Amino acid sequence: MTTEQHPLTPFLPEGARLLMLGSFPPKRERWSMEFFYPNWQNDMWRIVGHIFFADKHHFEVVGEKRFDKAKIEAFCHEKGIALYDAACEVRRLKDNASDKFLEVVQATDVAALIKQQPECRAIVTTGKKATDVIVEQFGCKEPAVGQCELISIAGREVKFWRMPSSSRAYPLKLERKAEAYLAMFNSIFGGM
DSSP states (O other), X not given: OOOEEOSSOOBOOTTOOEEEEESOOOOGGGBSSSSSSOBTTBOHHHHHHHHHHSOTTTTBOTTSSSBOHHHHHHHHHHHTEEEEESEEEEEESSSSOOGGGEEXXXXXXXXHHHHTOXXXXXEEEOXXXXXXXXXXXXXXXXXXTTEEEEXXXXXXXXXXXXXXXXXXXXXXXXXXXXXXXXXXXXXXXOOO
């Protein structure tokens, strides 16, 4: 079986306080934009829109089945949210993006990403596979979904949050997922 290299470079805005790590992007034919969480069926940007703008459609392009990359990038720059994935090379065991069928060939060097972001004090995993990579790299305890553990990365204490997957395959309503994400964002950015 062939492997896939990550098609995007890490999004590391200056002053980022949070690094969000998914597992790996879906195949390109599932993308609605050239950015992280690109699948129209993935609710990450709807969750974020619901939390920050009280509008789950805030990051959608009206009348089209795609997200507004420029609007998302501007928001992430403003808030200090860095984005990448826990794997930079994978093998798909089935023809989908399910974590269950992704084999990590090469994990992302998360410590190297953290070193590039001196103000970053939190990492968030948005799926089981990404969580497994962090636990393996840092020999830490896996947080319960919606919770965090303090870990040491690159000589600094970092909150390691485990969030519910934003995939619609994860059996939880968007509003319930947003509650967990809101608690995490409040912890990092202060009361919202």
